[in-house]
Amino acid sequence: MTLPPWQVVLWATLYFAALYFLTGALTGWLTQSLLPRMGLGRVLDQRPLRPGQLRREIAESCGSILLFGFGALVPWWLLRSGLAGLATQTSAPRIGIEFAALFLWNELHFYLCHRLLHTRPLRRFHAHHHRSLTPTPFSTYAFHPVEALLLGSVPILPMLVHDFSPIALFGLPVMSIVLNNLGHANYEFSRRAPAGGPLAASRRHHLHHAVYHGNYGFLLDVFDRLAGTTIAAGAADHLAAPSSGKDSRE
Ligand SMILES: [Zn+2]
Ligand SMILES: [Zn+2]
Structure with missing residues (x-):
């Protein structure tokens, strides 16, 4: 890695910004325009957004993006120092x-960071993210900096134990961010309700925002099932449109 540190920060910031805004805009278009017109799926929570919610989410996410940009100096330094x-x-x-492996x-x-963030000492930092009672695709990086630091640490340990291909990293x-958008889309991408398989993640994380206690995992529900922290799939059906629990038209 021969890039100077300021270029690492610049390119990483631009990379995370592009991921955030492009996937947020795409998910917004899918869930507010294309899929409803096709009659596929349903809005999970009909409550209006809080005043200024979208502006706050984007402002906080920009802070996280900047932090992730500077955070890229850690893997850069691991590579430079030979620790990774x-x-x-x-090969394919x-x-x-x-x-x-990175997915798992x-x-x-x-799951571990999220459980930590729900403990008494860290709860106040995580409260920033939970201000979005009705999540949006722009809630994805709306964190307090402490939470952004915790979640942003995800590549460190894998890099210390294995030499990954650049494309995987x-x-x-x-x-x-794709999984994050699935969780914060406030939309169930499925003909049947509740959705099954990986698509169930959108309902599960919406339930976490609506109920707060439980469903701490993301795509996989295995950790919640093991810990007994699963929220019943219909626990927030009263927040959806009256017909939306029955079929795919919404
Ligand atoms: Zn939470
Ligand atoms: Zn969330």
């Missing part, structure tokens, strides 16, 4: 396995 390395020879199967680690890391934030 990049794979010189890559290797990249696939690395993505799968990302889920476990999120650069793909981690992409995978993470």
Whole structure:
């Protein structure tokens, strides 16, 4: 890695900003325009946004993006110091396995950090994110800096134990923000309600915002099931449109 530190910060900030705004705009268009017109899926929470919510979410997310930009200096320094390395020879199967490993680690890391953020000492920092009672695609990076630091630490441990392909490392934030959009879309992308499989993540994380206690995991519900912290799928059905629990038209 020969980039000077200021360029690392600049490019990383631009990368995270592009991911945030592009995926947020795409999810907004899908859930407010395309999918409702196709009669596919349903809005999960009909409550209006709080006054100034979108502006606050974007402002807080810009703070997180800047922090992630500066945070990129940590992996950069790990690579420079030789504490971590990049794979010189890559192949499609290797990249696939690395993505799968990073996905599983990302889920476990999120679950652990999220449980920590719901403990008494850290709850006040996480309260920033929970101000979005009805989540939006722009809630994805709306964190207090303490939460952004915790969640942004996700690549450190994997990099210390394995030399990843660059594409897997650069793909981690992409995978993470796509899952994040799924969770904060306030939309169930499924013909049946409640959705099953990976698409159930949008209802699960909406329930976390609506009920607060429970559903601390993201795409995988295995950690919540093991810990007994699963929220019943219909716990917030009263917040959806009257017909939306029955079929796909909404
Ligand atoms: Zn939470
Ligand atoms: Zn959330």
